Amino acid sequence: MKPSTIIAHLGEDRKKNHGAVVAPIYQNSLFTFESADAIDDAFSKFETAYIYTRGNNPTVTLLEEKVAALEHGEACKFFASGMSAISASIFSFVEACDHIICIDSVYGPTSNFISEYLGKKFKIQVTYVKGDDLEEIKSATQSNTKLIYLESPSSGIYACQDLKLIADYAKSKGIHTIIDNTWASPMFQNPLDFGIDVVVHSASKYLSGHSDVVAGCVVASKAIITKIFKEEHQFIGGKIAPFEAWLITRGLRTLPIRMERHEKSTEKVIAFLKTHKKVKSILYPNNNPIAQKQMRGYGGLFSIVLDTDGQGARDFIDRLNLFCIGVSWGGFESLAYAPIISLSKEMSKEKLEASGIHPGLIRLYIGLEDAEDLIADLKSALDMIN
Ligand SMILES: Cc1ncc(COP(=O)(O)O)c(C=O)c1O
Incomplete structure (x- = not known):
């Protein structure tokens, strides 16, 4: 079956x-x-x-x-x-x-x-x-x-x-x-x-x-x-x-169709993010040759690095309207999170700077909402970054 x-x-x-x-x-x-x-x-x-x-x-x-x-x-x-x-x-x-x-x-x-x-x-x-x-x-x-x-x-x-x-x-x-x-x-x-x-x-x-x-x-x-x-x-x-x-x-009961939707919407969102000047890089495994050998598709969780500092990352997630702010993923709702928020509590300022983790790192999860609506939401928050 x-x-x-x-x-x-x-x-x-x-x-x-x-x-x-x-x-x-x-x-x-x-x-x-x-x-x-x-x-x-x-x-x-x-x-x-x-x-x-x-x-x-x-x-x-x-x-x-x-x-x-x-x-x-x-x-x-x-x-x-x-x-x-x-x-x-x-x-x-x-x-x-x-x-x-x-x-x-x-x-x-x-x-x-x-x-x-x-x-x-x-x-x-x-x-x-x-x-x-x-x-x-x-x-x-x-x-x-x-x-x-x-x-x-x-x-x-x-x-x-x-x-x-x-x-x-x-x-x-x-x-x-x-x-x-x-x-x-x-x-x-x-x-x-x-x-x-x-x-x-x-x-x-x-x-x-x-x-x-x-x-x-x-x-x-x-x-x-x-x-x-x-x-x-x-x-x-x-x-x-x-x-x-x-x-x-x-x-x-809906796992196969949900995964199909997460993957399609994520592809659309990533295609948009690649065109925005404030997005420095995108972390998603679809181009990794190891993943291509053993996977049949890709999900909705990925990260982007924004051309901004820690405050800019916080402002970005605050400006999103359709993305809830939260740490989990895999549900119906899109999510955004700036890892710098928890990392700055776990590590000293010096250790954090030495770690090489970019303060503009954002984790995004693409839920089941309409991809065009999500793109519009991301665009308006990105356009406001200084
Ligand atoms: C990759 C991964 N494995 C395991 C866990 C732990 O699962 P749970 O929160 O259900 O205990 C999580 C939770 O966020 C996770 O992201």
Whole structure:
């Protein structure tokens, strides 16, 4: 089945649900049994049985079956947030004093989790690499390297890693690989096809698509998901609520057409931005040869560098009328953000100047509004920059 058909029909048992076209929400913590034999039977199929909603719940299973199929994986587990899915999958592959190779432009909290939390509590070491050169990854490898963590394209600077090359190398060394595939969504990239072991998503972004859910998921082989289910999912307990799972299944129904629209509108907006004299450069991975090898399309998140200072960047986002100011993305609404705002709180003035981050850097996310309206809004804000 192709993605749109998977989303519409896979896992739906309408006969069992009195013909209801939309599956109901199983809003219960507990499942009860007719006999001792029945509960005994359930415990012998613990990974898939419905016993208690911290483990499995039919509303969540329906979503997991669809997302596993969309990512070309054998199984999927949903979590309460993207970070919950990310931390559970990293925990599953490392022990105290192990070593992780991670790309240096990885999502900030993932980086902090690895180097600050795991580093301080469990003496786990990390080497950050750019990720676009296998030789750099080879020389970073140590005898205790257990995991290579990727994000391609990364959500900050849209850096890309060659998934097949890295997966083949990691397999030859017995090292596991995880990729955060949130930027691309399963519509535009399926990393498991290239030999990557685990895909994680922040489902708070495109999968749910309506800016009304925080959730995450892990997709991998049955063996890996069963291990994560029995250990990190059970013990740390970051389960998704049935209602959130139902909302994501609802949002997922339009994922293919939403992604098509994000991509088309983004192309139009970028074509306009390229013509404006106040836009110095555009960061978007569509011309990256690595991305072209492994992706089928590109999403709505990108960055521009404006020919202005930090105050000019703030003024620019203040002048936009159709772009909301905010940090997330993947919903219906267009967004603008000037990273200088949070960076100037996290770094000293000297460190920020030394970092080379341009004060006119703006992150834009193109939502589902009309592209011509968005272009007009951007034009009027750009025209006002001194
Ligand atoms: C690329 C990426 N990965 C993971 C996350 C974390 O997801 P969540 O906010 O659902 O925990 C985010 C959130 O912004 C993200 O942008």
